[in-house]
Amino acid sequence: MAAPRDILSTFASTTPDVEYITPSSSTFEETRAIYAHPEIVPSGILRPANIPALASTVSFLAANKIEFTVRGGGHDLQGRSMKKDTVAVDLRLINHVRIDADTATAKVGGGTLAGDLIRTLEKEGFVTPVGSVSPVGYTGWAMYGGYGAYSSRFGLGVDHIVGARVVNATGEVVDADAELLKAIRGAGGAFGVLAEVTISIYKLAQILAGVVIFNSQDLDTVIRQYNQGYRVLTAAEGGLPAPLSLQQCTLNMPTPTFGVLFMWADEDHEAGKQWLERVSGLAPVVANTVKSRTPSAWQAEQDALVPKTTQGRLWSVNLRQITDEVAGVIAQYAKQLPADPHVIFDMHELRGDSPSAKPNADSVFVAREGHFAVEIVPLVEDAEKLEGALAWGQEFSNALKRTDPRNIVAATYVSFLTADEFDHDKVFGEHLGFLRRVKARVDPGNVFNNAISYL
Numbered sequence: 001m002a003a004p005r006d007i008l009s010t011f012a013s014t015t016p017d018v019e020y021i022t023p024s025s026s027t028f029e030e031t032r033a034i035y036a037h038p039e040i041v042p043s044g045i046l047r048p049a050n051i052p053a054l055a056s057t058v059s060f061l062a063a064n065k066i067e068f069t070v071r072g073g074g075h076d077l078q079g080r081s082m083k084k085d086t087v088a089v090d091l092r093l094i095n096h097v098r099i100d101a102d103t104a105t106a107k108v109g110g111g112t113l114a115g116d117l118i119r120t121l122e123k124e125g126f127v128t129p130v131g132s133v134s135p136v137g138y139t140g141w142a143m144y145g146g147y148g149a150y151s152s153r154f155g156l157g158v159d160h161i162v163g164a165r166v167v168n169a170t171g172e173v174v175d176a177d178a179e180l181l182k183a184i185r186g187a188g189g190a191f192g193v194l195a196e197v198t199i200s201i202y203k204l205a206q207i208l209a210g211v212v213i214f215n216s217q218d219l220d221t222v223i224r225q226y227n228q229g230y231r232v233l234t235a236a237e238g239g240l241p242a243p244l245s246l247q248q249c250t251l252n253m254p255t256p257t258f259g260v261l262f263m264w265a266d267e268d269h270e271a272g273k274q275w276l277e278r279v280s281g282l283a284p285v286v287a288n289t290v291k292s293r294t295p296s297a298w299q300a301e302q303d304a305l306v307p308k309t310t311q312g313r314l315w316s317v318n319l320r321q322i323t324d325e326v327a328g329v330i331a332q333y334a335k336q337l338p339a340d341p342h343v344i345f346d347m348h349e350l351r352g353d354s355p356s357a358k359p360n361a362d363s364v365f366v367a368r369e370g371h372f373a374v375e376i377v378p379l380v381e382d383a384e385k386l387e388g389a390l391a392w393g394q395e396f397s398n399a400l401k402r403t404d405p406r407n408i409v410a411a412t413y414v415s416f417l418t419a420d421e422f423d424h425d426k427v428f429g430e431h432l433g434f435l436r437r438v439k440a441r442v443d444p445g446n447v448f449n450n451a452i453s454y455l
Contacts, residue, residue, distance in 0.1 A: 037079030059171020073137025210290030
């Protein structure tokens with residue numbers, strides 16, 4: 001039997017619209033680069049240019065029992081879109097966005113990046129929930145949960161998938177039936193390659209957004225003070241309005257600096273400015289960049305806070321509240337933030353009044369009570385600092401897990417977990433049996449064994 005590389009070369013040369021990039025190709029390094037794991041080198045990369053070419057690719061790989069991974073954006077902080085010495089199927093050429101204004105939906109190619117999606121939608125005055133930065137692959141982000149600033153008003157990304165075209169284990173392109181669609185909404189790629197998703201979109205042309213930077217000379221005080229004030233705002237009559245999102249973070253700027261990503265997802269910017277004043281009153285502010293802008297302009301500003309390529313990983317804990325105990329732990333480790341411009345600590349919040357913070361029988365995503373998804377992200381520019389940064393991240397994570405267990409949410413965000421952290425009962429709860437039945441029906445040979453859900 002010919003070596004897999006020879007087989008792949010023959011396949012690509014005889015299959016229209018599929019490019020095969022080998023490690024000896026001049027474009028290999030640029031094409032294979034992923035966000036946080038430069039050490040992962042696939043055996044080769046197949047790049048289908050359209051959905052029929054993707055179907056041919058999956059059919060060929062499955063028939064020849066060649067292991068593969070699937071890459072959308074390549075922004076997964078655990079690096080799972082690539083695997084050492086394994087073929088990678090890169091979807092980034094399948095990047096179309098087709099808007100249907102009458103039904104307020106859009107068809108989105110499986111390799112479409114969040115930035116491309118937002119820029120296309122806003123040309124017609126629409127928006128949809130996306131993550132913070134533009135290089136994230138939309139489909140991978142959405143199908144596993146999809147946290148982000150728009151969730152307080154519109155809900156999580158996972159709840160915006162209203163249809164999907166899937167390349168199954170035999171290489172057929174099928175429209176997801178009700179069972180498969182439910183499984184995709186939370187367990188994603190374990191059942192096939194999502195060639196295209198149909199999503200809900202909303203009319204919204206301008207948002208009020210920017211970064212509020214607090215005086216960080218005394219991180220203990222400012223982090224505690226902000227979170228105490230935040231709890232007061234949320235507990236007041238009426239709570240926080242749905243358009244408002246506040247994502248707190250600590251960055252090296254160049255020393256550890258505490259700030260909040262402020263976003264008001266509504267056209268009434270005067271109301272948003274009133275809330276900006278309230279938020280700015282929670283602790284001493286030294287600067288803010290909040291202004292009226294398009295969703296893509298805000299995404300571009302957040303892109304500037306995040307490196308394009310880096311190295312490291314992520315730890316995460318879901319918490320019901322940022323209590324005084326939790327704020328104390330955050331302050332302790334924020335002061336110890338490793339001295340590298342790439343290190344990030346931040347948190348997303350699924351607010352209790354979000355459309356996604358309630359049971360949904362059509363999804364297997366279970367983290368549906370109000371909570372903060374804490375992200376400890378020890379990323380470094382300098383490889384010599386990696387070991388120390390990872391030790392900081394592990395210690396920080398362990399310290400949060402030692403706080404009041406009643407405040408810790410058992411359910412976790414699939415995309416943040418490594419394989420050894422993955423507890424199926426906690427991640428999928430009562431849906432686990434259903435998911436395994438769907439898996440047995442649509443992928444009995446476990447062709448998609450490298451999907452994040454590990455089913």
